[in-house]
Amino acid sequence: MKYGTKILHNGNEVDAHTGAISIPIYQASTYHQHDIEQPGKYDYGRSGNPTREALEKTVAALEGGRYGYAFSSGIAAVSSVLSIFRPGDHIIAPEDIYGGTYRMLTSFFTEFGIEVSFVDMQDANHIEAAVKDHTKAIFLETPSNPLLKIADLKAAVDIAKKHGLITMIDNTFMSPYLQRPLELGIDISIHSATKFLGGHSDVIGGVVVTDREDLAKKIYFVQNGYGAILGPHDCWLLHRGIKTLRARMEMQQKSAGEIAKWLQQQSWVEEVYYPGLESHKGFHIHAGQASGAGAVLSFKAVSEEVTKAIMKNVKLWAVAVSLGGVESILSYPVKMSHAAMPEVERERLGITNTLIRLSVGLEEADDLMEDLARGIS
Ligand SMILES: Cc1ncc(COP(=O)(O)O)c(C=O)c1O
Known part of the structure; x- marks a missing residue:
């Protein structure tokens, strides 16, 4: 199947319960449990929702990963991913990173004991030079905002593999239609779905995709534990927007x-x-x-x-x-x-x-x- 077809037919386009070709907005906060000994797939709206699941699985399929998670905004997606790190960890990020991510890193995460080095990622040598003993991740954004600077994803992945680091990218500017970082070895792809995925300036949302089960478990733990989930109606808007x-x-x-x-x-x-x-x-x-x-x-x-x-x-x-x-x-x-x-x-x-x-x-x-x-x- 060609990619353009996959956007519309990825296994998440038909409602399993009704056959509706637009996944219904399951506007419910909780679910009746028929057998308390064997709870159903869904137990509470923060932990799971079928409309959200359709969106998450769609973006995951389009990014080429098995696990997707939708958040209440792009910045909630970024901060939730960064919450898998612990005090004492060091992260390398682009010096011209999106301003909101810069603010979050410098005003919150550094206060929580996470060290960040901002480097010019147009030259991969700068990334390697910034690696320390306690470095845990490389955060990429390419093209960057607002000067559209380009970082070499394969070179960043090679550096990460050499030093045992997690790689993550803010893929907002490209959308998975134009750039699929997981196929190049990047571990986590993050979107402000507010932008091209939604496409109509009518919803704020974020999505994270990974193909690594260990990272997926951690990200889901944060999604459910911190609770910055995306509501069903906004999930539906994004799911519809992605079709075009x-x-x-x-x-x-x-x-x-x-x-x-x-x-x-x-x-x-x-x-x-x-x-x-x-x-x-x-x-x-x-x-x-x-x-x-x-x-x-x-x-x-x-x-x-x-x-x-x-x-x-x-x-x-x-x-x-x-x-x-x-x-x-x-x-x-x-x-x-x-x-x-x-x-x-x-x-x-x-x-x-x-x-x-x-x-x-x-x-x-x-x-x-x-x-x-x-x-x-
Ligand atoms: C590249 C990039 N990442 C993340 C964000 C944050 O996304 P949101 O506004 O959906 O929280 C933005 C918003 O402008 C952005 O441009």
Whole structure:
């Protein structure tokens, strides 16, 4: 079966009890036990729910893993995975990691005794150089947010194997349609399902997938024990959204590529960051580990004045936090996704006041380009 078909037919599309071709929203917090000596498969809504299970198994199948877990947000998914570690453990993470994950690591997990080293993962040697005796994991994000920097997944897996480390990735920007890290040896794939998996800017959720039974047990223990589960209705929305993942990704990516090339030719643009451009530093590595460049790109305008004019005058682009929806979204990382990062750190990483991130939706690319240019004229 080809991947596009698997998105719709992965064994989780028909309700086992009714034959409904949309898994019902099992809006129940608990389940009657017919025989207390032999409890049924489901006993309490936090521990399990059929709508959630359909979503979890669908994303697991699409990521190529056996175990999936849905959480109340992407950040709940990340923090729940990080909760499998213990005080004294050391984790290596990308220096340009999503701002919310940076805040969580630096404001919570370091307080709980977990040490984190932030490194530039564009060069795998930096990862290896950061390994210590008590290092337990490598956390990857590629392409990274917001500069779309690329880390070499196979090189990271080799380093992890050599030192006995767990590898995990935030795969939000690519979705499993474009990048399947488990197939490259990564242990855990994490999504803010709020983005491309849901695809319609109408639900907040997170999903984690692994093929390792030992890690699956730990993650489920946290999911049930900490309890940051995703509610049945939101699970249903995500399950429905995933059905159009291929169609959305293909079309949004096509427009993103056109917009990236067009931006490169504009006099008011200083630099464009998109892994589909040959000029992008990680172009070749990305092409070797993903089947497309995705629908998110960033660019630096020539001045802050131009940046502000674009944001003020666009009519089609929503100026908003988030990405991955069918509507195009223009984000301002310094005030949005990376506001939690100290200014000096942002400046050092190139997340400047002139940087704009675009999440390209399903509108016609020509209209989107005209809309961006409106502010300049
Ligand atoms: C790459 C990435 N990871 C994680 C998150 C957090 O996800 P959520 O907003 O669903 O909690 C985001 C949100 O913007 C993100 O862009």
